[in-house]
Amino acid sequence: xxxxxxxxxxxxxxxxxxxxxxxxxxxxxxxxxxxxxxxxxxxxxxxxxxxxxxxxxxxxxxxxxxxxxxxxxxxxxxxxxxxxxxxxxxxxxxxxxxxxxxxxxxxxxxxxxxxxxxxxxxxxxxxxxxxxxxxxxxxxxxxxxxxxxxxxxxxxxxxxxxxxxxxxxxxxxxxxxxxxxxxxxxxxxxxxxxxxxxxxxxxxxxxxxxxxxxxxxxxxxxxxxxxxxxxxxxxxxxxxxxxxxxxxxxxxxxxxxxxxxxxxxxxxxxxxxxxxxxxxxxxxxxxxxxxxxxxxxxxxxxxxxxxxxxxxxxxxxxxxxxxxxxxxxxxxxxxxxxxxxxxxxxxxxxxxxxxxxxxxxxxxxxxxxxxxxxxxxxxxxxxxxxxxxxxxxxxxxxxxxxxxxxxxxxxxxxxxxxxxxxxxxxxxxxxxxxxxxxxxxxxxxxxxxxxxxx
Amino acid sequence: xxxxxxxxxxxxxxxxxxxxxxxxxxxxxxxxxxxxxxxxxxxxxxxxxxxxxxxxxxxxxxxxxxxxxxxxxxxxxxxxxxxxxxxxxxxxxxxxxxxxxxxxxxxxxxxxxxxxxxxxxxxxxxxxxxxxxxxxxxxxxxxxxxxxxxxxxxxxxxxxxxxxxxxxxxxxxxxxxxxxxxxxxxxxxxxxxxxxxxxxxxxxxxxxxxxxxxxxxxxxxxxxxxxxxxxxxxxxxxxxxxxxxxxxxxxxxxxxxxxxxxxxxxxxxxxxxxxxxxxxxxxxxxxxxxxxxxxxxxxxxxxxxxxxxxxxxxxxxxxxxxxxxxxxxxxxxxxxxxxxxxxxxxxxxxxxxxxxxxxxxxxxxxxxxxxxxxxxxxxxxxxxxxxxxxxxxxxxxxxxxxxxxxxxxxxxxxxxxxxxxxxxxxxxxxxxxxxxxxxxxxxxxxxxxxxxxx
Numbered sequence: 087x088x089x090x091x092x093x094x095x096x097x098x099x100x101x102x103x104x105x106x107x108x109x110x111x112x113x114x115x116x117x118x119x120x121x122x123x124x125x126x127x128x129x130x131x132x133x134x135x136x137x138x139x140x141x142x143x144x145x146x147x148x149x150x151x152x153x154x155x156x157x158x159x160x161x162x163x164x165x166x167x168x169x170x171x172x173x174x175x176x177x178x179x180x181x182x183x184x185x186x187x188x189x190x191x192x193x194x195x196x197x198x199x200x201x202x203x204x205x206x207x208x209x210x211x212x213x214x215x216x217x218x219x220x221x222x223x224x225x226x227x228x229x230x231x232x233x234x235x236x237x238x239x240x241x242x243x244x245x246x247x248x249x250x251x252x253x254x255x256x257x258x259x260x261x262x263x264x265x266x267x268x269x270x271x272x273x274x275x276x277x278x279x280x281x282x283x284x285x286x287x288x289x290x291x292x293x294x295x296x297x298x299x300x301x302x303x304x305x306x307x308x309x310x311x312x313x314x315x316x317x318x319x320x321x322x323x324x325x326x327x328x329x330x331x332x333x334x335x336x337x338x339x340x341x342x343x344x345x346x347x348x349x350x351x352x353x354x355x356x357x358x359x360x361x362x363x364x365x366x367x368x369x370x371x372x373x374x375x376x377x378x379x380x381x382x383x384x385x386x387x388x389x390x391x392x393x394x395x396x397x398x399x400x401x402x403x404x405x406x407x408x409x410x411x412x413x414x415x416x417x418x419x420x421x422x423x424x425x426x427x428x429x430x431x432x433x434x435x436x437x438x439x440x441x442x443x444x445x446x447x448x449x450x451x452x453x454x455x456x457x458x459x460x461x462x463x464x465x466x467x468x469x470x471x472x473x474x475x476x477x478x479x480x481x482x483x484x485x486x487x488x489x490x491x492x493x494x495x496x497x498x499x500x501x502x503x504x505x506x507x508x509x510x511x512x513x514x515x516x517x518x519x520x521x522x523x524x525x526x527x528x529x530x531x532x533x534x535x536x537x538x539x540x
Numbered sequence: 541x542x543x544x545x546x547x548x549x550x551x552x553x554x555x556x557x558x559x560x561x562x563x564x565x566x567x568x569x570x571x572x573x574x575x576x577x578x579x580x581x582x583x584x585x586x587x588x589x590x591x592x593x594x595x596x597x598x599x600x601x602x603x604x605x606x607x608x609x610x611x612x613x614x615x616x617x618x619x620x621x622x623x624x625x626x627x628x629x630x631x632x633x634x635x636x637x638x639x640x641x642x643x644x645x646x647x648x649x650x651x652x653x654x655x656x657x658x659x660x661x662x663x664x665x666x667x668x669x670x671x672x673x674x675x676x677x678x679x680x681x682x683x684x685x686x687x688x689x690x691x692x693x694x695x696x697x698x699x700x701x702x703x704x705x706x707x708x709x710x711x712x713x714x715x716x717x718x719x720x721x722x723x724x725x726x727x728x729x730x731x732x733x734x735x736x737x738x739x740x741x742x743x744x745x746x747x748x749x750x751x752x753x754x755x756x757x758x759x760x761x762x763x764x765x766x767x768x769x770x771x772x773x774x775x776x777x778x779x780x781x782x783x784x785x786x787x788x789x790x791x792x793x794x795x796x797x798x799x800x801x802x803x804x805x806x807x808x809x810x811x812x813x814x815x816x817x818x819x820x821x822x823x824x825x826x827x828x829x830x831x832x833x834x835x836x837x838x839x840x841x842x843x844x845x846x847x848x849x850x851x852x853x854x855x856x857x858x859x860x861x862x863x864x865x866x867x868x869x870x871x872x873x874x875x876x877x878x879x880x881x882x883x884x885x886x887x888x889x890x891x892x893x894x895x896x897x898x899x900x901x902x903x904x905x906x907x908x909x910x911x912x913x914x915x916x917x918x919x920x921x922x923x924x925x926x927x928x929x930x931x932x933x934x935x936x937x938x939x940x941x942x943x944x945x946x947x948x949x950x951x952x953x954x955x956x957x958x959x960x961x962x963x964x965x966x967x968x969x970x971x972x973x974x975x976x977x978x979x980x981x982x983x984x985x986x987x988x989x990x991x992x993x994x
Contacts, residue, residue, distance in 0.1 A: 162690065164831070165779055169682020171653030172811075176642035178673040180631065181814045183688055184807050188630035199625030212753035212802030213717035215669060219632040220806065228623020234637055236616065260889050263667035263920040263930050299666035325619055348666030350804070352674065353638050357626075360635045377618070435714050466717040468922045476717050 180219075189220050192288050195276075200228035201328075203270070205291030208420045208439070213466070214265070214474040216294035218350045223357050224270050224292065224371060226328030226392075232377060234353075234361040237325065239345070243383035246311025253361055257347060259301040259309075264344070264367070267295040267441045267474045269413045271370030271397055271518040278514050281536040286423040289524060289536060293439070295474035298365045299348030304340045306381065314340065317383035321390075322364050325377035332373045333387040333409070334366060342367045342472075345378065367472040368443030369411045370518070372397055402513030413443035415502050416521035417450055417477070417494035428483055428532035436479040438463075442496035447475040449495045454481060456489030456525060456539045457504065463492070471497075488528040489539060506540040634673075643674050646742050649730075654682035655782075657724070659745030662874045662893070667920070668719070668928040670748035672804045677811045678724050678746065678825060680782035680846075686831055688807075688815040691779065693799070697837035700765025707815055711801060713755040713763075718798070718821070721749040721895045721928045723867045725824030725851055725972040732968050735979075735990040740877040743978060743990060747893070749928035752819045753802025758794045760835065768794065771837035775844075776818050779833035786827045787841040787863070788820060796821045796926075799832065821926040822897030823865045824972070826851055856967030867897035869956050870975035871904055871931070871948035882937055882986035890917075890933040896950035901929040903949045908935060910943030910979060910993045911958065917946070925951075942982040943993060960994040 180187070189204040196202040204223040206216055223229070234253045242248035270292035276282040283289055307314065320339045324330040334343065344365040347353060354360040359376030366373045372392060387393070387409065399407040417440035422428060440447045446469055451460035463477035477492070494502045505522045512519075527537040634641070643658040650656040658677040660670055677683070688707045696702035724746035730736040737743055761768065774793045778784040788797065798819040801807060808814040813830030820827045826846060841847070841863065853861040871894035876882060894901045900923055905914035917931035931946070948956045959976045966973075981991040 162686075162779065164684035164686050165781055165783070165833075167684075167781060168654055169679065169684045169780055170810075171645075171682060172656045172658035172677040172679055173643055173645045173653070174683075175673075175811070176644065176658075177634065178643075178675065178809050178811055179633075180806060181685055181688075181810050183685075183815075187806065189627055189632075190630065191625075191627045199627070200622055202626045204626035204630075211805045212715070213751040213805050215751045215805045217672065217804055217806045219629075221632065223626040225623065225626055228625055229628075230618035230621075230623045231635055231637075232616075232618050234635075258887065258889060260934060261666070261891065261932060265922070297667040297669045325616065326623055327619055327621060329619065350671055351665045351667050351669045352634060352641065352671045355632050356635050357629070357632055361637075379619075433712065435712060437715065464716075468719070468924060470922060478715060480714060 187220070189222060189291075190287060192283070201226050203292060205287045206294050207287045208291050208293065208418070209286050209423050209426065211420065212437075212476075214295050214439070214476050215350065216296060218296065218352070218355050218358070221294045221296065221349075221355065221358055222270070222292050225326070225357075226330055227326055229357045230326050230377065231356045232325065232361060237361050237377075237379070239362060239379055239381070241306055241310045241312075241381045241383075243321075244313040244317040244385065245307075245383055249310050251306075253347070256301060256345065256362065259305055261299055261301055261348075262344065263297055263299040263348070264342070264365075265295065265297045265468075265470050265473045266365060266367045267293065267413075267472065268371045268374055269293045269441070271372060271411070271413070274520040274522075274524075275517040277522075277524075277538075278516055278520055281538045283424075284536055285425040286418060286420050289424070290418045290420075292371070293441075293474075295441075296350045297348075298344060298346040300344035300346030300365060303343040303345055303364075303381070306345060307339065307383070312383045316385050319384050319387055321380070321382040321384060321388050322373070322375040322378060323380035323382075324359075324375045325379035330372070330375055330392060331388060331390040332375055333390070333393060334364075334369075334373060336383075338366060338369070368413060370397070370413055373411055397518060399512065399518050400515040402515070410519060413441070414519065414521045415442035415444065415447075415494050415496040415500045416440070417492040417502055418524045419452070419490050419492050419526060422490065422528065422534045423526050424534055424536040426534045428528060428534070430532075431483050431485045434481045434483055436463075436481045436490065438477055438492050440475045440477055440492070440494035441473065442494065442498075442500065443472060444496050444498045444500060445471045446497045447494055448497045450475070450477040451493045451495075452477075452479040452481075453491045453493070454488045457491055457493075457523070460493065483528065485530060487530055489537070490526040490528065490534075491523050491539070493523055504540065505538060641674070643676060643745075644741060646737070655680050657746060659741045660748050661741045662745050662747065662872070663740045663877050663880065665874065666891075666930075668749050668893070668930050669804065670750060672750065672806070672809050672812070675748045675750065675803075675809065675812055676724070676746050679780070679811075680784055681780055683811045684780050684831065685810045686779065686815060691815050691831075691833070693816060693833055693835070695760050695764045695766075695835045695837075697775075698767040698771040698839065699761075699837055700767075703764050705760075707801070710755060710799065710816065713759055715753055715755055715802075716798065717751055717753040717802070718796070718819075719749065719751045719922075719924050719927045720819060720821045721747065721867075721926065722825045722828055723747045723870075723895070725826060725865070725867070728974040728976075728978075729971040731976075731978075731992075732970055732974055735992045737878075738990060739879040740872060740874050740978075743878070744872045744874075746825070747895075747928075749895075750804045751802075752798060752800045754798035754800030754819060757797040757799055757818075757835070760799060761793065761837070766837045770839050773838050773841055775834070775836040775838060775842050776827070776829040776832060777834035777836075778813075778829045779831035784826070784829055784846060785842065785844040786829055787844070787847060788818075788823075788827060790837075792820060792823070822867060824851070824867055827865055851972060853966065853972050854969040856969070864973060867895070868973065868975045869896035869898065869901075869948050869950040869954040870894070871946040871956055872978045873906070873944050873946050873980060876944065876982065876988045877980050878988055878990040880988050882982060882988070884986075885937050885939045888935045888937055890935045890944065892917075892931055892946050894929045894931055894946070894948035895927065896948065896952075896954065897926060898950050898952045898954060899925045900951045901948055902951045904929070904931040905947045905949075906931075906933040906935075907945045907947070908942045911945055911947075911977070914947065937982065939984060941984055943991070944980040944982065945977050945993070947977055958994065959992060
């Protein structure tokens with residue numbers, strides 16, 4: 087493309103963009119299948135051959151017409167035909183060429199697909215907003231399509247007057263809109279022991295970020311006359327078959343928790359709790375109770391099943407930590423990342439996401455040598471509290487093996503830990519709350535893989 | 541719902557939410573059809589009847605079970621059955637109950653649907669992010685689904701070395717992500733003369749707001765060695781059949797203009813320029829050239845068809861203003877708005893959008909008496925430059941006729957004008973750049989209609 091070596095790099099952004107065929111079929115939990123590996127290898131060799139010939143850009147680049155003044159590109163079919171009408175799709179969908187960018191279930195991770203996870207394809211996304219159609223899913227008894235005119239929310243317990251609200255009742259209340267990330271407490275959970283999964287979709291894809299609209303929970307608590315002195319906790323219960331129940335402190339309930347109906351400008355999607363879910367900024371996703379049907383005010387935590395046998399952190403001494411629900415400062419490079427390949431040397435825009443359940447991201451550093459040296463990344467605006475922050479980083483790859491890492495720091499001064507630091511405190515038996523620094527290894531042939539660096 | 545009069549209001553947020561049947565069929569350009577009018581009337585009467593009986597909430601509210609302690613809501617089908625598995629929809633879509641929230645073509649507005657407009661349903665949206673599937677459309681020869689591996693961008697003219705870029709070339713360049721509104725210069729164009737269309741979808745729906753990701757145009761201009769002294773302008777050309785061409789000042793080109801591939805986290809949608817479009821923050825949508833295939837650097841404006849016979853402002857003296865492309869400070873109340881109905885008296889969260897092509901919104905005031913008195917609205921965060929800002933406003937409707945207005949002020953001190961002020965300067969013959977204050981009239985029966993207040 088250019089005479090500048092600094093612009094000479096090319097990235098195979100696939101597996102998910104621009105490639106026909108499915109990824110799920112040929113990525114197994116233990117890495118790339120021979121088919122996929124062979125495909126990437128061929129891509130790499132083809133690119134190498136083109137570059138060896140000195141071509142500045144791809145061999146199939148269009149010829150330039152015109153008399154010396156290269157004014158006109160060779161006409162393409164789409165420039166010489168009548169297109170589709172407006173509102174051909176009253177609700178639009180992505181291009182057919184993007185069909186491989188999907189949320190995907192990790193094969194074999196769970197026994198049933200109703201109590202399972204579908205991961206967001208972070209490797210193919212940009213900015214901080216997660217398209218609602220690619221928001222990660224975590225259900226405990228499958229998702230339901232609830233008729234909003236039939237849905238009810240009860241607020242009761244230590245209140246002056248228990249009430250049952252319809253959606254019409256709730257949606258007329260004073261509303262606020264805020265952008266927040268949501269991360270499952272188990273995100274990156276398969277990585278405690280070793281580098282188990284091949285792509286960032288599976289290592290970090292239980293992570294999404296949206297603009298939520300709803301009524302502050304404090305408004306509802308005020309409306310029922312909640313006793314906020316004796317009532318130190320609220321219980322939130324979901325309307326699906328699992329009846330998910332989670333305890334939330336009254337302090338959080340009165341600060342930034344929302345009872346939300348809006349997500350990215352429209353009503354919540356059924357998979358994400360339509361028509362009503364709790365939004366608990368900074369806290370693990372399980373507490374963002376979906377299909378929300380009940381809020382109870384009480385004077386003690388409820389210790390429900392999903393607060394005692396699940397979503398606890400098993401410590402090295404055999405005890406477990408309960409109610410460790412804040413998602414601590416964390417980051418990950420989303421591209422280049424596992425399963426992608428650098429097709430030649432030169433410039434790459436290294437990009438990723440950083441977030442903290444404690445507030446704003448203050449800084450992100452990137453290392454290309456496994457943490458020996460660090461340089462500061464650019465943060466895209468806006469940088470919002472308890473929200474994803476997109477970072478970008480200029481890198482010239484010289485063809486040597488490299489170890490790509492990112493390290494986030496939040497406004498409280500918390501520095502994202504290395505694996506060794508995390509394990510020194512928490513051991514290796516946990517599933518939840520792994521916020522260690524992720525490493526992507528770049529081999530001399532350009533292939534990127536998931537590896538562990540202590 | 542409540543013993544507090546301040547919470548007693550109910551809004552029929554439909555026509556678009558929660559109602560089965562189509563809106564397009566029964567809203568004509570001149571107002572609500574008898575069918576729709578009758579439906580709203582029935583809704584209003586039904587609600588009135590329920591309230592007259594003193595019911596705190598809807599008559600079909602579920603019974604509360606349990607022994608005095610109202611712990612359990614009557615079981616619903618979705619709480620007693622197995623739901624859908626994760627990744628049932630690898631790319632999710634809205635609930636079937638939201639099917640009426642669509643972008644819609646205005647019947648009869650244009651002669652063909654390929655050179656036409658589909659409007660964003662602002663009346664049913666929340667926050668500032670427009671769902672990509674509901675982004676407004678304005679095409680000049682229909683939209684095309686372009687194969688990204690075949691797409692090319694040429695940059696030439698007053699440059700050291702003309703270049704042709706593939707998508708791979710472009711997507712490896714340093715990228716930025718920014719949230720911006722895009723508004724067609726003709727938005728609200730039908731309102732110059734009188735209140736012509738019934739809903740905010742048609743008065744203001746050529747307006748959307750997304751997070752865009754791309755490479756700054758300045759990086760590409762640097763890459764080709766553009767002469768930015770002689771080259772005071774760039775021409776942007778689209779790859780569809782209309783070959784849309786627009787002149788942009790070099791000053792804008794070097795500041796915040798992007799060559800973008802990302803929209804709301806994923807690749808652009810075909811209707812919005814997939815795989816590449818120009819993002820020209822603060823400037824009317826026609827300059828955000830879609831399916832971008834060519835950038836030329838030159839020393840004078842090009843005065844193309846769409847800069848001379850269209851997208852010009854006809855002044856009272858018969859002359860026209862050209863290149864008036866900045867979208868000035870503007871706002872609109874999106875709910876309650878035309879076609880909706882207040883179903884009873886009491887509290888309403890009045891909500892809307894404000895924006896300015898000059899920078900950030902500083903303040904929004906709301907009037908309920910046609911501009912005689914004003915109170916300040918709450919602005920939701922984030923408040924970003926050249927981006928939509930969501931505002932909310934508490935209002936207790938006492939049942940009297942009301943005239944709802946919003947008035948935005950931007951950080952330059954520009955105050956959104958009344959119609960009289962706008963017409964004093966610009967007359968009534970224009971189509972483009974109508975940023976006057978919008979008025980929604982609330983009748984004593986709760987119906988909301990589009991009216992003009994000078």
